[in-house]
Structure formats: C-alpha cells, structure tokens
Amino acid sequence: MLLNEAITHMVSYIAGVIDEGQLGTAGTLTDPTDTGLGNAVPATLASATTEISDNQITINFNKLSTVATAITFREYEVRDGTNSVDWTRFVFTGQTALTTDDWNIKVRLFVKRI
Amino acid sequence: MTEERSKQQQNVNDDQGVPDRVNQLMFFDEIESLGVEVGSFRLYKRDTSPDTIWGKFNWGGANWDGDYTNLPVIGVVVNYLNRFTERFFDSVFKDTSSTSTAVTWASAGTLSFPLTATTTAQSLPIHYNNENVIKATIFTKGTTTTAATYWLSSDDGSNWETATPSTELTFTNIGQSLKFRIENDGATAVTLTEVKITYKL
Numbered sequence: 187m188l189l190n191e192a193i194t195h196m197v198s199y200i201a202g203v204i205d206e207g208q209l210g211t212a213g214t215l216t217d218p219t220d221t222g223l224g225n226a227v228p229a230t231l232a233s234a235t236t237e238i239s240d241n242q243i244t245i246n247f248n249k250l251s252t253v254a255t256a257i258t259f260r261e262y263e264v265r266d267g268t269n270s271v272d273w274t275r276f277v278f279t280g281q282t283a284l285t286t287d288d289w290n291i292k293v294r295l296f297v298k299r300i
Numbered sequence: 301m302t303e304e305r306s307k308q309q310q311n312v313n314d315d316q317g318v319p320d321r322v323n324q325l326m327f328f329d330e331i332e333s334l335g336v337e338v339g340s341f342r343l344y345k346r347d348t349s350p351d352t353i354w355g356k357f358n359w360g361g362a363n364w365d366g367d368y369t370n371l372p373v374i375g376v377v378v379n380y381l382n383r384f385t386e387r388f389f390d391s392v393f394k395d396t397s398s399t400s401t402a403v404t405w406a407s408a409g410t411l412s413f414p415l416t417a418t419t420t421a422q423s424l425p426i427h428y429n430n431e432n433v434i435k436a437t438i439f440t441k442g443t444t445t446t447a448a449t450y451w452l453s454s455d456d457g458s459n460w461e462t463a464t465p466s467t468e469l470t471f472t473n474i475g476q477s478l479k480f481r482i483e484n485d486g487a488t489a490v491t492l493t494e495v496k497i498t499y500k501l
Contacts, residue, residue, distance in 0.1 A: 239389035276341040278376045279430045286349040294339030
C-alpha cells in the first residue's frame with residue numbers, strides 16, 4: 187500500500203517546484219497536449235507561492251495594476267520555471283485588466299490515491 | 301474499456317476454471333496509484349485607485365492605515381471539467397456571513413455541525429462569471445450525511461433549490477454563480493469530509 191509518508195513527500199515536492207504563473211489571451215480549450223499558454227503575455231510572468239494544507243496545495247499569484255493593462259486575458263497557467271515545465275492551464279471568460287485593479291489568482295491542486 | 305483492460309478481461313475468460321490464474325488476474329485492481337487532481341481557479345480583483353502609487357498607503361494623507369481601502373471582489377471562478385471538490389482544509393469558499401458561527405469549517409478537513417441546534421453552512425461562488433449553470437449534482441462523504449439537507453443555487457443565492465445527493469438537479473432559476481448550502485436537522489451530529497459538485501453549462 188502507498189503510505190501517507192510518500193504522499194506527503196509528493197505534495198511537498200510539487201509545492202516546491204511550482205514557482206511561477208502567467209496569463210495569456212488565447213481562449214482555446216485546454217488539452218493534455220498543451221505545452222503552455224496559447225498566447226502568453228510575457229509581462230505577466232511572475233513568481234507564485236504555494237501553501238500546503240494536508241494533501242492540498244494552493245498556488246497564489248498576483249498581477250499588479252501597473253502590469254499588462256488594457257489587455258483581455260482568457261487563460262492562466264502555473265509553471266515550474268526552473269525546469270520549464272507547464273503544470274496546468276485554465277481557460278476562462280475574458281477579463282480585461284484595468285489600471286486600477288490588482289489581481290490575485292489562486293489555484294488548488296490535490297494529491298490523492300486513485 | 302481500455303485495451304489493457306480488454307486483454308485482462310479476455311485473459312480471465314480464457315482462464316475460467318483455473319482458479320490460481322483467475323485470482324492472480326482479479327487482484328490487478330488492487331494496484332494503487334497516486335494522482336494530482338486539478339481543482340478550482342479563482343481570480344479576485346481589488347480596486348487600488350484610492351490607495352495611490354504607494355500601494356496601500358496614502359503618503360501624507362488620512363489613509364495611513366496600513367490597509368487597502370477596497371476589498372477584493374470576485375472576478376471569475378472556474379473548475380477543470382466543471383468538477384468542484386471542497387475538502388475543508390481552508391475557508392476560502394466559506395461564506396462567513398451566511399454560515400452559522402457554531403459550524404466548524406476549515407483547517408481540520410471537516411465540516412461539522414453541532415448537535416444542539418439547526419445550523420447552516422453556505423459557500424461563496426464555486427463557479428462564477430463563466431457561462432450559465434444549467435444542471436448540477438452534489439456528492440457527499442462523511443458521517444450521517446443523510447441527516448442534512450442540501451441546496452444548490454445557480455443565481456448567486458437568489459433562489460435555492462433542494463438537491464438530493466447523487467441525483468442531478470436541473471435548475472429552474474439559471475445564472476452564472478453556483479453556490480451550495482447545507483443545513484443539519486439540529487438533532488443529529490453531521491460531519492462532512494468532502495463535498496463534490498459536478499455541473500453542466
């Protein structure tokens with residue numbers, strides 16, 4: 187049987203390697219073969235932090251109001267920047283970045299037995 | 301059925317009457333794997349215009365309070381494959397103003413209702429501003445979960461519709477803000493360890 191200790195180690199590993207987030211403008215549906223954002227906006231690439239609660243990982247990312255404004259974003263990804271690995275990509279209804287608004291994005295991952 | 305599973309089933313059929321071989325193949329399903337479940341994506345926005353270029357501080361002004369003027373507001377919430385799971389390890393989806401203070405939500409991995417009174421737990425939007433939610437199904441895990449009543453709302457809580465666990469609900473009142481509400485009967489201690497909601501747009 188897979189021991190809890192091993193799962194905890196996997197959670198720590200994932201939380202340790204995910205360190206970046208980025209926004210993009212492509213609204214194409216996500217696909218397992220995606221290798222990143224459909225149309226990344228380079229200025230939005232920034233560090234992300236992770237929090238662990240049991241086997242749940244929350245990834246926290248901020249885009250300040252001074253960055254990449256007047257752009258309508260439709261996609262977001264979390265990355266392992268050190269190893270250039272794209273972990274997950276989300277697509278959403280277009281959100282236009284205003285010069286007045288700071289953005290905060292949170293993503294949840296959960297490691298479990300299957 | 302995957303190709304591997306088809307072969308496995310064929311092998312079982314071929315080996316009927318050879319118990320050891322059949323047993324060996326049947327135990328295949330006990331192999332354990334580890335998976336990463338992709339959960340919710342939440343985007344919040346905060347209007348910082350009253351806070352000046354100094355961020356949350358108004359330099360020399362009356363707003364030197366170390367805090368932002370405006371609270372964050374929800375922009376969009378989506379879930380991969382339209383599946384949301386709450387395991388109660390944090391309270392980010394807890395609607396504090398609509399959840400009874402006696403209800404325990406967060407940190408311990410459980411949602412617990414007290415035995416002594418009828419109490420309510422209510423979520424913030426678990427899907428927001430990303431197309432209308434037409435149908436949804438709630439699934440629960442925990443102790444004496446049948447002693448609770450479950451509601452779902454597709455229109456930000458304006459209309460709550462009774463949901464039977466594991467049975468698909470077709471919303472009468474449709475919107476783009478999906479929430480859940482759970483109420484105990486006041487006579488039974490209810491503890492939930494997981495609430496999963498699948499929905500269709």
